[in-house]
Amino acid sequence: MIPDTLSAGQYNTVYNFLSLVIASQLFAALFMLIALPRILPRYRQAITIAIIVCGIAAYHYFRIFDSFKAAFVTDSVGGTGTYTQAVGEGFNEGYRYVDWFLTVPLLLVELIAVLALARSVSRRLMMQLVPAAALMIALGYPGEISGDNGIRAIFGLLSTIPFLFILYVLFVQLGKSLERQPVSVRKTLSRLRFLLLLSWGVYPIAYLLPLLNIAGSDAWVFKQVGYSVADILAKAVYGLIIFYVARRKSFEDDAAFAAIEESKDEAPALR
Amino acid sequence: MIPDTLSAGQYNTVYNFLSLVIASQLFAALFMLIALPRILPRYRQAITIAIIVCGIAAYHYFRIFDSFKAAFVTDSVGGTGTYTQAVGEGFNEGYRYVDWFLTVPLLLVELIAVLALARSVSRRLMMQLVPAAALMIALGYPGEISGDNGIRAIFGLLSTIPFLFILYVLFVQLGKSLERQPVSVRKTLSRLRFLLLLSWGVYPIAYLLPLLNIAGSDAWVFKQVGYSVADILAKAVYGLIIFYVARRKSFEDDAAFAAIEESKDEAPALR
Numbered sequence: 001m002i003p004d005t006l007s008a009g010q011y012n013t014v015y016n017f018l019s020l021v022i023a024s025q026l027f028a029a030l031f032m033l034i035a036l037p038r039i040l041p042r043y044r045q046a047i048t049i050a051i052i053v054c055g056i057a058a059y060h061y062f063r064i065f066d067s068f069k070a071a072f073v074t075d076s077v078g079g080t081g082t083y084t085q086a087v088g089e090g091f092n093e094g095y096r097y098v099d100w101f102l103t104v105p106l107l108l109v110e111l112i113a114v115l116a117l118a119r120s121v122s123r124r125l126m127m128q129l130v131p132a133a134a135l136m137i138a139l140g141y142p143g144e145i146s147g148d149n150g151i152r153a154i155f156g157l158l159s160t161i162p163f164l165f166i167l168y169v170l171f172v173q174l175g176k177s178l179e180r181q182p183v184s185v186r187k188t189l190s191r192l193r194f195l196l197l198l199s200w201g202v203y204p205i206a207y208l209l210p211l212l213n214i215a216g217s218d219a220w221v222f223k224q225v226g227y228s229v230a231d232i233l234a235k236a237v238y239g240l241i242i243f244y245v246a247r248r249k250s251f252e253d254d255a256a257f258a259a260i261e262e263s264k265d266e267a268p269a270l271r
Numbered sequence: 272m273i274p275d276t277l278s279a280g281q282y283n284t285v286y287n288f289l290s291l292v293i294a295s296q297l298f299a300a301l302f303m304l305i306a307l308p309r310i311l312p313r314y315r316q317a318i319t320i321a322i323i324v325c326g327i328a329a330y331h332y333f334r335i336f337d338s339f340k341a342a343f344v345t346d347s348v349g350g351t352g353t354y355t356q357a358v359g360e361g362f363n364e365g366y367r368y369v370d371w372f373l374t375v376p377l378l379l380v381e382l383i384a385v386l387a388l389a390r391s392v393s394r395r396l397m398m399q400l401v402p403a404a405a406l407m408i409a410l411g412y413p414g415e416i417s418g419d420n421g422i423r424a425i426f427g428l429l430s431t432i433p434f435l436f437i438l439y440v441l442f443v444q445l446g447k448s449l450e451r452q453p454v455s456v457r458k459t460l461s462r463l464r465f466l467l468l469l470s471w472g473v474y475p476i477a478y479l480l481p482l483l484n485i486a487g488s489d490a491w492v493f494k495q496v497g498y499s500v501a502d503i504l505a506k507a508v509y510g511l512i513i514f515y516v517a518r519r520k521s522f523e524d525d526a527a528f529a530a531i532e533e534s535k536d537e538a539p540a541l542r
Contacts, residue, residue, distance in 0.1 A: 002349060033305065036305070040531075041308075041309070041531050041532050042531065042532055042533060042534060044306075044309065045306065045309060048302060048305045048306050048309075049302070051301075051305060052298050052301060052302045052305075055298055055301060056294055056298050059293075059294055059297070059298075060294070063290065071349070071350075085348045085349040086348070086349075087346060087347070087348050088344060088345050088346055088347070088350065089349070089350050090279070090283075090349050090350025090351060091349075091350075092283065092286065092287070094283055094286070094287035094290075095287070095290065097287075098287055098290055098291045098294065099294075101291070102291075102294060102295065102298070116533075116534035117534060118534065119533070119534070122534075145280070145283075
């Protein structure tokens with residue numbers, strides 16, 4: 001539930017963080033779109049998905065931003081006083097779930113696609129990860145919209161099952177495939193899984209706040225900021241790291257491409 | 272007819288599903304637009320039509336979303352109470368018919384185009400399917416806007432005739448052409464017809480609700496959610512499956528293209 005009132009400082013904090021997310025997602029997407037020819041065609045499908053993920057997030061943050069602006073009003077001059085809930089308007093948290101429902105499966109597709117594994121291995125991993133990710137989000141939603149803590153706990157628990165399965169696939173099954181990746185990107189790819197784990201960790205913490213009886217405007221502001229930072233890390237920063245991996249792999253796959261794309265000092269033999 | 276009141280939960284469900292459709296259509300279109308060079312030129316016409324279909328759907332869902340938002344108001348703080356019909360505003364279901372009138376014939380063109388059949392066969396199929404699809408939608412509309420159940424039944428029946436003809440063409444006539452498609456996509460293409468049948472099945476069910484005397488806010492919310500899911504399946508998911516078919520066929524048609532586009536493991540002979 002959203003708080004009845006926010007101080008001007010709280011209101012501005014949420015407002016500015018929401019705008020930061022829009023800028024991050026939109027321009028991460030734009031950067032990758034412009035830089036798409038800077039990687040080999042075989043990695044462009046992965047980066048196209050990264051662009052789409054950031055685009056979907058930008059769309060939803062535009063909506064969240066507008067919903068937030070409409071949900072609170074102040075009658076002070078210059079907006080320096082207290083903000084109270086507006087009549088006839090709610091703050092729609094549903095946008096976040098719609099966003100995650102579309103983007104979380106795609107984030108995993110993005111990771112598998114950049115590995116450029118054999119088709120059969122790639123397909124098997126996606127058939128495991130994509131339904132699990134969609135199920136994880138879909139099971140969280142009934143708990144999120146319920147005012148009842150028991151229902152919240154049950155759906156939170158159900159949602160944890162596909163989450164643990166995803167971790168198993170990423171950290172156990174994927175391990176073998178990572179060993180076959182070029183040395184220059186192996187560590188980055190391995191750490192990328194921890195970035196996912198770290199940023200995704202924010203969501204269950206926010207989900208648990210009502211169960212822990214943590215409420216009030218400070219907790220709500222903290223939750224909005226936490227979601228914002230997590231969405232920047234898990235989508236924009238994550239996408240840019242995937243782009244970096246795709247670029248490094250492009251250079252290792254094709255020395256002629258590297259000679260054109262890299263600085264002269266890097267490819268002396270071909271100059 | 273739209274219900275007089277909606278609960279906050281019902282309002283938010285419709286609201287979030289409409290937004291989910293916008294995001295799905297918009298970003299499916301954007302994905303295919305960016306990924307257009309990832310298939311051979313001979314399949315790009317089919318995917319261009321898929322992009323246009325999703326674009327048209329996104330446009331109409333923006334309209335439907337705004338129409339829905341304007342059609343209901345609440346006087347509660349935070350938008351947690353009951354929503355009632357706004358004075359002077361209606362919810363325009365007509366957008367759906369305009370959308371279908373444009374997109375349903377194109378969905379069939381998209382399917383025929385990706386098959387890349389001989390020009391004469393292709394043209395004959397389109398000359399059968401396109402007028403039938405346009406007729407099917409046009410005949411449904413007078414029944415939809417009529418308050419009279421008799422008129423609704425008559426036009427529903429008339430609209431069924433071209434629908435059955437389309438099924439005949441897809442499942443009988445097209446059967447022979449499908450047998451000549453590459454093995455790797457034959458099953459996908461065959462199943463695609465069932466996706467059309469399944470998702471199109473939602474529309475006559477929703478159409479029949481008033482005839483079955485099923486009314487009230489729950490039925491209306493169910494109808495809107497049903498339309499939303501059906502439109503995502505029949506346009507965005509359908510388009511992405513057509514893209515997948517086009518990509519697989521591109522690889523089979525041209526081994527050199529596959530070697531550039533696919534992972535090194537898949538095309539070792541060419542490296």
